[in-house]
Amino acid sequence: MNGKISRQGRQVLAVLSERRVHLTAEEIVRLLPDVGQATVYRSLEQLERLGQIRKLNLGKRSAYYEYARENHMHFVCDRCHEVIDVACDVTGVAREAGALFGHRVDRVEVTAGGLCAACMAKEKNAQQ
Numbered sequence: 001m002n003g004k005i006s007r008q009g010r011q012v013l014a015v016l017s018e019r020r021v022h023l024t025a026e027e028i029v030r031l032l033p034d035v036g037q038a039t040v041y042r043s044l045e046q047l048e049r050l051g052q053i054r055k056l057n058l059g060k061r062s063a064y065y066e067y068a069r070e071n072h073m074h075f076v077c078d079r080c081h082e083v084i085d086v087a088c089d090v091t092g093v094a095r096e097a098g099a100l101f102g103h104r105v106d107r108v109e110v111t112a113g114g115l116c117a118a119c120m121a122k123e124k125n126a127q128q
């Protein structure tokens with residue numbers, strides 16, 4: 001396995017680490033017009049393998065990628081499909097629980113669903 005990150009891989013990583021948001025592969029392709037689509041997809045695979053980024057499968061839409069960092073869960077709005085980070089010590093809790101049974105926890109994905117604050121406000125306004 002090649003452990004070195006390519007120049008294009010670093011560009012992809014920079015997009016995800018600077019923006020700190022959740023992006024689909026298609027969105028990353030659009031943000032990096034100089035890097036070809038196939039290269040972006042290959043870089044995403046490589047970065048995921050190296051643990052630099054995480055791939056999130058949230059519902060029916062395309063996979064999202066984000067800069068790997070611990071201790072947060074995701075909230076996905078049922079209406080506008082916005083993905084929002086919620087600070088929460090899920091990694092520590094899962095590690096402790098796993099260790100009790102002799103497992104090593106490497107990844108934790110917690111997704112909550114419902115209605116986001118913006119959609120709730122819209123709904124309230126519509127009722128008035």
Ligand SMILES: [Zn+2]
Binds near residue numbers: 077118120
């Ligand atoms: Zn919403």
Ligand SMILES: [Zn+2]
Binds near residue numbers: 066072073074084085
């Ligand atoms: Zn996130």
